[in-house]
Amino acid sequence: MELRLTPVQVRNRLILVARRIVADHRLDAEGICRTCGVLHCEALAAARGYLARVEEPRRPLVVEIHRRAAVPPPGVTATELRIAAAALPSDAES
Numbered sequence: 893m894e895l896r897l898t899p900v901q902v903r904n905r906l907i908l909v910a911r912r913i914v915a916d917h918r919l920d921a922e923g924i925c926r927t928c929g930v931l932h933c934e935a936l937a938a939a940r941g942y943l944a945r946v947e948e949p950r951r952p953l954v955v956e957i958h959r960r961a962a963v964p965p966p967g968v969t970a971t972e973l974r975i976a977a978a979a980l981p982s983d984a985e986s
């Protein structure tokens with residue numbers, strides 16, 4: 893039985909381990925790691941650094957809706973849409 897992991901599987905397992913490290917190495921009110929008992933927890937810093945590089949940022953839902961709304965419907969050009977938007981009263985834009 894082949895036990896080799898694909899690069900995606902390795903990445904996903906590293907993400908799970910890093911998340912577990914972040915959960916386990918919580919800091920107390922003074923910034924001291926509850927697991928290691930030190931002020932600057934290297935495990936926590938490494939896990940957070942890894943996650944910051946590999947995890948995809950979650951886009952706010954508002955941005956997704958805005959992008960879809962910005963695509964003109966079939967038969968309408970972007971210029972026509974811009975002209976129509978400019979004709980709207982200013983309080984209707986928000």
Ligand SMILES: [Zn+2]
Binds near residue numbers: 925926927928934935
């Ligand atoms: Zn720690």
